[in-house]
Amino acid sequence: MDYKNIQTICPYCGCGCALNLEVIDGEIVGVLPANDHPVSQGSLCIKGWNAHAFVGHEDRLKKPLIRKNGQLEEVSWNEALKLVAKNLGSIQKKHGADSIGVLTSAKCTNEENYLLQKFARAVIGTNNVDHCARL
Amino acid sequence: MTNSIPEFEDADCVLITGSNTSEAHPLISTRIMRAKAKGAKIVVVDPRTTQMSLLANLHLKQQPGSDVAWINGMMNVIINEGLADDVFIEKRTEGFDELKAAVAEFTPEYVEEISGIPAYDLVAAAKMYAEADAASIVYSMGITQHITGVDNVLSCANLAMLTGNMGRPSTGVNPLRGQNNVQGACDMGGLPNVYPGYQKVSDPDIQAKFEKAWGIRTENGGRKTGSGLLSPVTGLSDKVGLTVTEMVELAGSGEVKTLYIMGENPLMADADINHAKKCLKNLDFLVVQDIFLTETAEIADVVLPGASFAEKDGTFTATDRRVQLVNQAIEPVGESKADWEIINMLAKEMGASGFDFSSPEEIMAEIAALTPIYGGYSYERLKNGNVLQWPCPDAEHPGTPYLHKDKFSRGLGKFHGIEYKAPAESADDDYPLTLTTGRIMFHFHTGTMSRRAEKLNKEVPEAYVEIHPEDAIKVGINGHKRVTVSSRRGEIELATRVTDRIKPGVVFIPFHFAEAAANALTNSAFDPVAKIPEYKVCAVKIQTTADPVLEVCNESYKSKN
Amino acid sequence: MITEIRDKVAEQLEKLDGIVALRSTEDGAAPYLFQQGDNLEELVMNPRYPLSKTASKLQKRFKDAKLGVVARGCDVRALVEMAKRNQIDPDRLVVIGVTCTSEEAEFCFCAEPAPNLDQWSGSTLIGEPVPGAPPNPIVAEYAQIPYAERWAFWKAQFTKCHKCFGCRDICPVCFCEACALEDPLWVEPGLLAPDFPMYHLIKAQHMTTRCVGCRQCEMACPADIPLTVLYDLVRQDVAELIGYVPGADINEMPPFTLTLADAAIESDLVY
């Protein structure tokens, strides 16, 4: 029996409202606004109030997928990562680093964006890094 | 944004253009409504009637794509009426004469011809904006998503500088970023020309700094990439990389072989998605890291399951440069993993060093060390509830609520004389209507998340096109009939909403719906500098779709008579 | 007073499985289920959240648990209305009632700032009850506005509405899974601002016999709409016309609750 609220940031628009995720025994059951936040001040829009709704959706990807005979099939992390590493490596060797492009994400965290551009620049060796900000 | 969200409250005038603020940035519209309640004047320039325009003192409905014209027109009025801030122009700017010459021909009457904005409204709006003590400009994609996107942005900056509305609270030019961490993605170097913190890849000193920090140039030359999977990177590239628009294009022509996509869905978000899909299918290898099987993931070779915002720690940067902590609430579902963990694992698999982070907090420490504008950030400071807006160069720095206080980053603010250019595609006999796209309150971006939220989807379960009654009569729509909207690039079928909220001759489609993706129609012609496609203007035609029910009725009617 | 509350909670935790209250951590303050071993220094009384709903959720989820709640006057009134509607089991809930100060009562225009615990067995009251604060002067003022103008006034207010449903979601007595505000029969979905006046009048109508005057809807409203003025007005009418005061008596059923047995089915309408 465990009930708590975790304060975090809304995953939708750029207002950056704070919200509380209501968690009962490791499951998110709702959202409450955050009163002491300078922008949201205890309010949210309908997206914020429903920020948790997609998290537990049945469509969530739960395992890595690899295309085999035209179909995406569930595989282990090990197999997926090995394949990605091998193919990125061979394409980089054969066609050069600039034949690879990387898209970072306006929905991921700063740390993740930092890490992916570092990966592109320092490991692959290309500045082909962008995201869909303009879109 | 040059200023902070709470500052809008104290503005004396807010000029909103190309932003459906109350739907796309609800909690920012709150502040603008509050400003209005305190007596501020609100001016909205938008081809559609929006909630903000209903609350505004003035609503100017411009023809899509005519932004440079009406902004030049406002400046023309301001200069001629003697409302320019001469002191600010003298002390803080350069290039005023060029601007003056460029706007001279944009008399309100001439602007009316181009934009359809009545001359007297333009004059009134110009005065409202220029006479306010603190006036703020708010814009969003409606300004940037044009072939003249950069011109539009520069025009907004011209207008603000002309009236001295820069570098003070509740003023400035405030682009509202669409997605929750677009600002952060840019700040973190998710751009082809800069490292984190907008440090240029072409600058040799910067390059050396990152090479050293990332352990690339060591005493004995190159760095070891262990497994030998890759050619080792022996120096960081100083060549500006490709933008997403170019990557997609070059994937089509075969020069780009592989794309690694984290949490983006270009097959919904890109302009002219039919073309984009063809291009991406031509890739040798496509990796997508996401929480759902998006339209893009569906055609990938490998899909890696990421964790959602509720399942990881990290930071997001809001549109007013406010860096905030994201806290993990639950464990990742299934075997999904936080995106930072996935990249860590992949880099290690490839034998790279420098990817041994055990928490996002450690990554932030590296970011702070290498990114001057983020230099003062640490989880510890953020945890204490500090509101820190970058630039925040060191651990003592209190953050920066508004930019350009005493000087612009380049020193003097430069006026740019901007010529008006018509949009890439205009309505003609074949495609007589102008399509503009945008967001609605109840959905978000490509709909991947919001359409899986029951309550949001219930509000607006399907795509629709907004059309003015006059045009609806011409097309032959009555009631909520389904129609086919087509452009030179594709066609979609969707419901209609006949409403006088939209200008005659213009139709609007929200772009959140995969089954009727507005971006199957949009034009991928893009701004030459920013490479932003012209989502906001293209030519379309509308035809009613055969209505099966009606047909059956007609048939039975005919057979009976 | 906060020490007294924390001590009481510690004492009760020996007997109960958990106590719902607000917890403040470095991330902010929000509802929490305190259990034995938790740091009670983190228990606070501000800001305001709909604790009746938290208690209801937990009672439904943990059917055998004996729970407690730290509640102000309006929280207790909300618990009463929830109990009448089978959303709270009063026999499984111990209330640690806390009085509000005069300043707090004035801020909320609260007529009854001390919780009434007569009908909650095993409950305790902490703090000295203070007299009720006078009603919001604006309410009387608005009541003077002629009807024609009132319409225009509220229309202007509701044109700002974001349709966030926040006023409903934060409401300590709104719990229905099938909400009329989301029923296309009553309110056309997808419009912004939502249909005037249906959306807001349905809400107001539902508040007539429920609103306990906690003011949380107004605080959660991103459009700064003076919702409680409207709700105070309708509550006033209900009190005057029917004599019903939400939250006052756990045994008095709400007047607009209708069961099929109450309804005389003598209609000529053929469906």
Ligand code: SF4
């Ligand atoms: S709650 Fe609404 S306004 Fe706030 S960040 Fe989320 S989407 Fe934006």
Ligand code: SF4
């Ligand atoms: S809280 Fe305010 S904005 Fe939200 S639905 Fe209620 S009245 Fe409308």
